[in-house]
Amino acid sequence: MGCVRKRGKSWNAQVRIAGWRSFTKSFKLKSDAVCWVQQTEHQLKNTSLPSVDVGDTTLRELLQTYAKEVSSHLKGSEIETYKLNLYSKHPIAENKLVNLTQRHFEHLRDERLKQVKSGTVHADLMMFRRVFKTAIHKWGYGLPKNPVEYLQLPSPHKSRKRRLMPSEKEHLLTAASLQRNIYIASIVEFAIETGMRRSEILKLRWCDVDLENGFASLYDTKNGEDRRVPLTRRCIEVLQTVPHTNEQVFPISATCLRLAWNRARKKAGITDLRFHDLRHEAVSRFFEMGMSVPEVALISGHKDVRQLFRYTHLNPDNVFKKYEAF
Structure with a gap:
């Protein structure tokens, strides 16, 4: 049941419904207070009763629970777990869940935009949205709404168009071969030839490689499916130089x-090139070779064609050569 009381120069609205905590808010106008009471009552009455009383639970406790119960079971959980731990130390994490509003996250958004790029802030706020969605709908936390649900998000990252230039490849492989670790140069060239993710390359075992028939089998990949990646002649030559002294x-x-990648890149005098860009390079080369979208998707492991095109940046010179051939 809701009520509105005059307190000084403001109107205090309160809503109490069995099974829920008490909700209060102050307004300058009585009409706004009455409207808020009606909306809140309607929302609570049409929402399943919470199975978890949040009580004095803080955002920090929720983030830590999510990291343990959800993030730890995801592939590539390191990044998300790192972010959850980072925000657990932020002052916003000290707030009780019952007191958090959209305004808190608006301040967090504006603060972070001064520190990192908009795409990073967008990804972080989407993570918060998932955390609250899980807490409310899966775990039954007694929160009437997700405070990040309708928050205006900054623009996401633009897809990268960085490709590896021929001269850069030569310098990069030379610098990589000078590293103390004997595997770095082979890994770089292997990535360019196959388009595999870094995690897939490092998980690859010799028992999953068939040099005679020219393919490598990948299991438990990022998208949850197994796949076989064809190996080029150059890729097989690279693997034949790698010592067979370990299962991996x-x-x-x-x-x-x-660390070795950063050293090699710096020594080669190359800027703004990430290891993941080698996957971009490989996928773009597959298309330039004349492969179809389904064929490239089969090799790269992309389920969503739209996502595949984000990794594809064709070299106009190669396209023009094909056009002239017609």
């Missing part, structure tokens, strides 16, 4: 590869 084809950690 490339027995190094992701951190080791990241």
Whole structure:
């Protein structure tokens, strides 16, 4: 049941419904207070009763629970878990869930936009939206609405168009071969030839590689499906130079590869090139070779064709050569 009371120069509205906590809010106008009471009552009456009393639960506790119960079971959970832990230390995490409003996240959005790019803020707020959605609809937290549901989000990241230039490839492989780790140059060239993700390359085992028939089998990939990737002649030549001394084809950690990649790139004098751009390069080459969308998707492992095109940036010179051939 709701009520509106005059307190000083403002109107205090309160809504109490069995099974829910008490909701209160102040307004300058009585009409706004009455309208809010009616909307809140309607919303609560048409929402299933909460199975979890949030009580004094803070945002920090929710983020930590989500990291343990949800994020830890996802592929590539490291990044999301890192972000959840990062925001757990932010002042906003000290707020109780019952007190959080859209306004809190508007302030967080504006603050973060001064520190990082809009695409990063967009991704982080989408993560918050998923956290609250899970808490309310799956875990039954007693919250009437998701405070991030209707928040205006900044523009997402623009798709990268960075490709590896022929001269850059030569310099990069030379610099990679000078690294103390003997696998770095082979991994770089292997990535360019196959279009595999970094995680897929590092998980690859010799028992999953068929050099005689020219393919590698990938299991438990990012999209949850297994696939076979054809190996080019150059790719097979690269693998034949790699020592068969370990179960893994490339027995190094992701951190080791990241650090070695940064050193090689810097030594080669190349800027604004990420390891994942090698996957962009490979996919674009597949299309330039004349492969169809289904064929490329079969190799790259993309389920959504729209997402596949984000990785595709054809070289106009190669396209013009094909056009002249007609």
